[in-house]
Amino acid sequence: MTDSIIKKFDMTGKTAIVTGAAGLLGRQFSLALAQAGANVVLADLSGDLAAESADELKEMGFRTNSVEVDVTDPDSTKAMVGQALVAYGSVDVLVNSAALDPKFDSASLPTQDANEFESYPLQSWQQAMDVNLTGIFLASQAAVIPMLQQGQGVIVNIASTYGLVGPDQRIYERPDGTRQFKPVYYSVTKAGVLGFTRYLAAYYAGKNIRVNALTPGGVYNDHDAIFNAQYSTRAILGRMANLDEMNAAMLFLCSDASSYMTGSNLVVDGGWTAW
Ligand SMILES: NC(=O)c1ccc[n+]([C@@H]2O[C@H](COP(=O)([O-])OP(=O)(O)OC[C@H]3O[C@@H](n4cnc5c(N)ncnc54)[C@H](O)[C@@H]3O)[C@@H](O)[C@H]2O)c1
Numbered sequence: 001m002t003d004s005i006i007k008k009f010d011m012t013g014k015t016a017i018v019t020g021a022a023g024l025l026g027r028q029f030s031l032a033l034a035q036a037g038a039n040v041v042l043a044d045l046s047g048d049l050a051a052e053s054a055d056e057l058k059e060m061g062f063r064t065n066s067v068e069v070d071v072t073d074p075d076s077t078k079a080m081v082g083q084a085l086v087a088y089g090s091v092d093v094l095v096n097s098a099a100l101d102p103k104f105d106s107a108s109l110p111t112q113d114a115n116e117f118e119s120y121p122l123q124s125w126q127q128a129m130d131v132n133l134t135g136i137f138l139a140s141q142a143a144v145i146p147m148l149q150q151g152q153g154v155i156v157n158i159a160s161t162y163g164l165v166g167p168d169q170r171i172y173e174r175p176d177g178t179r180q181f182k183p184v185y186y187s188v189t190k191a192g193v194l195g196f197t198r199y200l201a202a203y204y205a206g207k208n209i210r211v212n213a214l215t216p217g218g219v220y221n222d223h224d225a226i227f228n229a230q231y232s233t234r235a236i237l238g239r240m241a242n243l244d245e246m247n248a249a250m251l252f253l254c255s256d257a258s259s260y261m262t263g264s265n266l267v268v269d270g271g272w273t274a275w
Pocket of ligand 1: 019020021022023024025026027043044045046069070071072096097098099100101131135158159160161215216217218219220
């Protein structure tokens with residue numbers, strides 16, 4: 001007799017840490033994991049925003065906690081895992097969602113030539129390496145300690161379509177001639193996330209620790225009509241993703257529903273990378 005397929009998505013009794021939990025997708029991932037029954041530790045550089053999100057989930061009746069973490073700091077990532085263990089006794093899932101990801105929504109449209117390659121600052125490049133790559137290295141390094149002791153664990157790294165294909169910079173141009181660019185670090189670090197995912201999955205062969213990546217396409221967040229239209233022509237489905245459209249894939253990767261997947265990358269991009 002095999003388990004019901006729905007049961008395989010059930011996270012009851014499991015503890016999940018979500019880094020970048022105060023972010024656009026981090027909040028969504030935390031909500032979805034909580035809805036599936038997990039104890040969720042919302043971890044973010046902004047301890048206040050993480051606490052606010054955790055409180056909202058608590059008010060909805062879910063078991064959540066928050067922790068302030070800087071994923072570029074090994075002491076901080078160790079403390080994050082330590083707090084999850086104190087609160088819930090295990091760390092079954094780590095979702096590495098924290099990242100620097102410049103937005104092009106209405107609230108944050110950059111200025112002329114923003115992120116131009118020729119003058120891109122070394123300091124910004126290095127900072128992004130620290131957060132987007134060293135961050136998942138350190139958070140994973142801390143989380144695998146209890147996972148090895150438990151004899152099981154799951155890590156899901158959030159990548160991006162720009163880790164698979166180069167950004168089409170034309171979608172960031174404005175009709176008035178203002179040029180903006182998705183910065184170079186974003187493609188480089190997100191490609192690195194996929195390499196890290198395969199490395200760690202292979203490294204833990206035989207240890208019952210599965211490591212996969214989720215590759216989202218662009219998620220709509222009050223982008224203006226110009227950006228929305230320019231972006232949408234590049235997606236086979238002809239639109240940006242809705243805020244909650246990564247959640248099912250994320251839950252699939254975190255849960256036993258994906259028990260035969262490791263070292264893999266699940267692409268949820270409306271077909272962006274298929275043509
Ligand atoms: N939003 C999208 O359209 C989209 C598309 C593809 C991929 N992604 C990826 O999905 C993930 C989540 O994206 P998002 O839209 O929620 O991003 P976001 O910018 O809204 O949130 C990122 C969060 O990471 C936190 N953070 C930054 N530096 C940190 C540090 N040093 N330590 C701990 N936390 C830190 C921020 O405080 C923020 O809350 C990212 O990895 C992003 O690259 C997003």
